[in-house]
Amino acid sequence: MEYTNKIFNHSCLNMSELPDKSVSLMVTSPPYNINIEYGNKWDKGKLVESKGKKYIDNLEEEEYRTMLSVVIEETKRVLKDDGEIWFNIKNRYKNEEIIPPFWVMEFFKDMYLKNIIIWNFDWGGSTNKRFCSRYEYVFFFTKKKGDYTFNLEDVKIPALNYRPDRYKSQLKNPTDVWNISLVSGNSPERTEHPAQYPEELIERIIKVGTNPGDLVLDPFMGSGTTAVVAKKLGRNYVGYEIEPDFIKIAENRLNNVTQELF
Template identity: 40%
Template sequence: MNQIINGDSLELMKDIDNGSIDLIITSPPYNIGKEYEKVMDIQDYKAWIKQYVKEFYRLIKDTGSVVFQIGNYVEKGKVYPLDCLLFDLFLDEGFIPRNRIIWHFGHGLHAKKRFSGRHETLLWFTKTDEYKFNLDPVRVPQKYPNKKAYKGDKKGQLSGNPLGKNPSDVWEISNVKSNHPEKTDHPCQFPIELVSRCIKSMTDVGDLVMDPFLGSGTTIVSAIQENRNSIGIEKDAHYCQIAEERVLSVTA
């Protein structure tokens, strides 16, 4: 099952059963005036996000996770990291923080009066301590793959896991800009690699993944590639069409 729904996600999520989602992964508008959002007072923005956080807690299973990818709110040259401003909303709802993942990309914003911003963050929360985490599918190559222990009981054996090492909480993944092969009309697009690492590590085959700010459909595309079920909600009909076309291309 892979569903793309056009409409208001706060309203549509009310029709989804309690504790039915294995992973919610999403990136909301940053309140910076993009074509798909209306800029609010920052306190109003936080109150709006809080409504989503409450729904997330209701919807995910006890073994489930929420990954909330976010950047900065910028007002008249002042930069506010939204992960810091919104973090307490998740704690107040009862979520348990697991990682603050740094997504670093090598190009993007060019600044003249401050250092250029080249990273955003993913906040990973769970509902309980009995959450899913599968490290092996997302291991990355060892720095020294043939390094062996030189003493002790394991002398002569490989000192690192032959399947690779933990990718850590800093992810070097290109962002989707004009020349990126995944680029669509959406101005702020997830790269598939970013989403797939979360899906592979935090869910099992057949689990249900949801993205209430679907945008160009990357979460659905990644879920299909990893043999998961998915629900995506997007209020903009044009972006829904882009998502549907991407889904058709990947299923073909």
């Protein structure tokens, strides 16, 4: 199919390349709209390092929410009847108070919320008048109430309190709190993308929510993590990204994927 295993260089507000009901799973992390110029390093108000592509994440609130609602509606159009959406977003801190992202659920009233995953990580920015934030959310929605892919056996983890006299297996169902580290500066998967999320996070989602050969969509492809993981796991991918430099990063990563698991 001419639209599979491609990253299109234009806005995901229009995914006209994709037919209706062609995608099995969408997973994405949209811009957070937290008014940060990514890619620059500052020290005491002075620019000390400039690395990677810069962009400013600062839309008017109404414009930002409208943009996400359009992308979500377009995703629903291309999503199969038994398809899934996994949506990563975080709290924002604005005007000296936290804004939780639960407003996004307004865009999914015609879908079924199965989990709100807490993605917990062990490092990040510091604060001095409130506790440091060390988590983000991943909302898991399905189009159908009960008929959807959930490959639990593929994502089970070792049980800490395993007792052979009580349990048949040393493996258990992961909880809805996932302890997965951010991509550090010295990580082998690190790129110049300023807001890269870890392959481990996407791997669990794609394994549990799709089967080999399924099509995975990421409307905000960024450095290509979704595509890389999909290719490694024998799934097809499609994505959208407006920054050509990010597409180059993604393509370089994809070219280095040598093992495909089917």
